[in-house]
Amino acid sequence: MTATDKIDVENIPAVLNRLGRRTVVFVGLMGAGKTVIGRKVAATLGLPFVDSDHEIEEVSRMTIPDLFAAYGEEEFRALERRVIARLLKEGPQVLSTGGGAFMSAATRQAVARHGVSVWLKADLETLMQRVVKRQNRPLLQADDPRAVMQRLMEVRYPVYEKANVTVRSRDEPKEVIAAEVMTSLARFLADGREVRKPAR
Template structure:
């Protein structure tokens, strides 16, 4: 192991120690890369990775689009809130959440109490390029998906801005963005330590 590798291992161990039982929660719009980046961050940190949408599908035995179609968005959000609250008790982990999860005040409160939150912020062109590859986005089943996405950005970005830190998701390798997430986490935890009153 090189000296650089040793320093990296020590830095990760320190980060995990200060994180304690808290999870790292990724928030942001569909297409921001929460699952792809989240998996990579989990690998770097040696933590389990969980996708709240996948957990919801496992619990309900229905896909997210099917849940939206059968029960509507309000019922889906209620289920999402319960699932995320349960998942947060299983920390530490890296948890990616659905685009609307952080908009719910109760879910945000649970994240504040049990996790450190990271907003993966992406611009409109990046998001549209990514979501165009998948057809399972219920909120974009409209005549004007781009306009819908812009309205979601206008509504949600001020709330996502309440996350503990922001990392810009863009057209870079996932390893680069994941590295920036880990760096942001390290800086946040260090600042948090400095703010704590001396014992």
């Protein structure tokens, strides 16, 4: 870790103050590092960390793959929207969301009202290296998971670009990526763009 990668601890009180009651919301594809980096950022800020997929499994008493198998993606997404809407009202905190969550316009609006969104952007090679060993990815249960991932990138990346902050996720220690997230958050909040539009 270089000097520029270290978290400026003097920025932490300012970030917390400007964040207020809002939630730092991590978005991105499976394998982008939302949980790992989210936990690190939460620890740095002294805030609770919540994983929306874990919360969904808690309330449904089913695993994500089982939910997909039993009810299909549409019903899963409806439950996901409800759970995330509830969680966003419980800030300040750091929230990791599932890869498809930010694709919902309703969820994006809720995040805009109650949070600051951070997109962890990763390339195809990085994502595939990270997900290939995991068997709990319903959308990748296909003959050609790499092609599925490529298609997900093509569809979702233009939407992820709507996030407030973008940080490149890559093969670096989590401390480095978390430091970049903190720097980007501090810059975004300090720019005055943190002022929310009135809820309609």
